[in-house]
Each structure stands twice: as C-alpha cells, then as structure tokens.
Amino acid sequence: MIEKSxxxxxxxxxxxxxxxxxxxxxxxxxRVAYLFVVGASKASRQKRMxxxxxxxVTIESDYRAKExxxxxxxxxxxxxxxxxxxxxxxxxxxxxxxFLMKVIREFEPSPKFFKFLTDTISLxxxxxxxxxxxxxxxxxxxxxxxGFYPDTGSYHEGRFFDMLNGEFVASRPAHxxxxxxxxxxxxxxxxxxNFSNLHLFKFSRDERREALERVIEYxxxxxxxxxxxxxxxxxxxxx
Numbered sequence: 001m002i003e004k005s006x007x008x009x010x011x012x013x014x015x016x017x018x019x020x021x022x023x024x025x026x027x028x029x030x031r032v033a034y035l036f037v038v039g040a041s042k043a044s045r046q047k048r049m050x051x052x053x054x055x056x057v058t059i060e061s062d063y064r065a066k067e068x069x070x071x072x073x074x075x076x077x078x079x080x081x082x083x084x085x086x087x088x089x090x091x092x093x094x095x096x097x098x099f100l101m102k103v104i105r106e107f108e109p110s111p112k113f114f115k116f117l118t119d120t121i122s123l124x125x126x127x128x129x130x131x132x133x134x135x136x137x138x139x140x141x142x143x144x145x146x147g148f149y150p151d152t153g154s155y156h157e158g159r160f161f162d163m164l165n166g167e168f169v170a171s172r173p174a175h176x177x178x179x180x181x182x183x184x185x186x187x188x189x190x191x192x193x194n195f196s197n198l199h200l201f202k203f204s205r206d207e208r209r210e211a212l213e214r215v216i217e218y219x220x221x222x223x224x225x226x227x228x229x230x231x232x233x234x235x236x237x238x239x
Contacts, residue, residue: 003063005029006078008117009055010101012036022051022072023101024059025117030109034061036072050075052084053097054121079118082125088237089124092135095230099139102225103146113145123195130198132208135234137193139215148222152191161187163218177221179214187214209235 005028015021015035022034038048050057056079061070083093100117120141124134143149151167159168161184163177168184179187190211193201203211212234219225 001063002060002073003028004058004060005063006114006118007032007057007059008114008121009051009053009057010097010104011053012051020048020051021069025100025104025114026059026109027111027114028109029063030107031104032070032107033068034059034070034072036075047075049084050077050081052081052093053090054083054093054124055079055081056118056121079122079125089131091230091233091237092124092131095228095234096135096138098228098230102228103142103219103223110145116141116145120195127198130201132237133193133198133201133203134195136190136208136211136215137195137198139212139219140190140193143219143222146223148218150187150191150218152188155184155188157181157185160184163221166218166222183214186211187218190215205237 005026007024007026009022009024010031011023013021018038020036020038022036023031024034025031036048036051055077058076058078059072060074060076061072063070083089120138124131124138127134141149148166150161154168156168156170158181159170160172160181161167161179162169162173163179164173164175168188172178186207189201212231216228216231
C-alpha cells in the first residue's frame, strides 16, 4: 500500500552499491527501517541529501506491515534543513541521531514524542543564542518520554543524587550509582533549562563536557547501551 508519513532521519548505512538502509522515527508507524535506491540522476542525488541526521521529511513508501524493510518511493523536505550547513550543529545532530538510535527501542508510534522531536529539532535549525547547550536540554527532557525523568521535586541543597532510582536523597545510598552533593547540584541545574532560556546558562567547555558525561551515565544506568562513536567530536566543540 502506498502511504506517506512524516519522519525524522536517525541513521543511514550503505546496503550495497545502489541501495541505502534508512532508519527513521515516523509519525505514523514509529521507528521504521527503509530501503532507498540511489540513482545516478541529479534529482536522486538531491533526495539523498535530504537523508542527513535529524532531517525532518515526508516519506512516501510501499508500506507493508509484515516487512522488516520498507521501500521508499519518494522523500520530500518537511522542514527547511540547515543543520548540515553548520559544522557545529551538524556534529550535534550526528551525536543526537546516534543517541536516539540507541534509546528508541519501542517501534510503536507516539504522537506526543514525535511532536517533541519535530518541535525541538525545528527550533535547533534556526537557533543561534544558546545553541551550545541544546543537546544537554534535549537529553534531559528526552528522559521524560523514556520513563526515568529525575525527580527534581526531591532536590534540596546538600543532597546526593541516586542515579539508580532517579531521586535526590539525604543519605548516601548503599550502591555506587550516585552523584555527590556538588555534582548533584550541577545535575539539578540542567532541569532549570528550557529551549527559550539556554543562552542564560554560561558553561565552559569542561563544564559542558562534565554535564554531558553525567547525563550519559544516567542514561546508561537505565538503558544499558554501549559506547557512542560520535561523542569524541562533540567534546571538542563549544569553547
């Protein structure tokens, strides 16, 4: 059946000399793997450029629910994509798309989650002020859709952060998945970010790197994924 769905591109790999495998999170079907045939024409090359990390597109496919790979018939831009034309934003997009590939494990659609993704990515496309903090705010808020958003209401100065249970506690837990009070305060600071006040948070490169490491550690505890290939590039950004 020929159907259309809006989609966010997560990852593209070469299948053979003429075919790509495109992983996307779609509005209509959830996470889907597609086959995309790369032709020699200029139009085909232009379509390939639309499949960059975090591109928001409309995919027309011959959708068959029982097939593991759907065949793309056409792809059109839904949002004017600018991330790949900015070296910094492009690196962040590569990192976040790899991250999403690891944490999106449910293949069912979620309109609320899809709206979060499209709204925030669309905003990042045009963001200048505060763009260095976007990935931190994005990942912190993403945890709410995955079921382990930190209990920020339990925060008080001087408390530990129990990363296993996602809450701030007065006494040090018996396990080792904790943030000491100083680091717990820094972690709590991320919850005060939103996508309109990012420019107010002034971090050095080291502070931003440490904040990202804490967030990734928190995700690893709850998601159990392995190393991220793109993270080393990200750590060099944002002086």
